[in-house]
Amino acid sequence: MTAPNDSPVEELSFEAARDELVRVVAELEQGSPTLEHSLALWERGEALAARCEEWLLGAKRRLDAARDAASNGAAE
DSSP: OOOOOOSOGGGOOHHHHHHHHHHHHHHHHHOOSSHHHHHHHHHHHHHHHHHHHHHHHHHHHHHHHHHHHHHHHHHO
């Protein structure tokens, strides 16, 4: 069993956060030797999931803005 990554979650790219989240989930599914380790993994996983959601919402906002700009440009 490994310890959660110590990299600050807010500095991770979407891909890095997603990949680490996959590892955390896999490790939680295997079971952890201690409750404390399981809790640390769970907390890290929650933070990673939130980071991924931030990235996805940001990407959606950018796409929406690009669509709006394209439709406004086409309407002129």
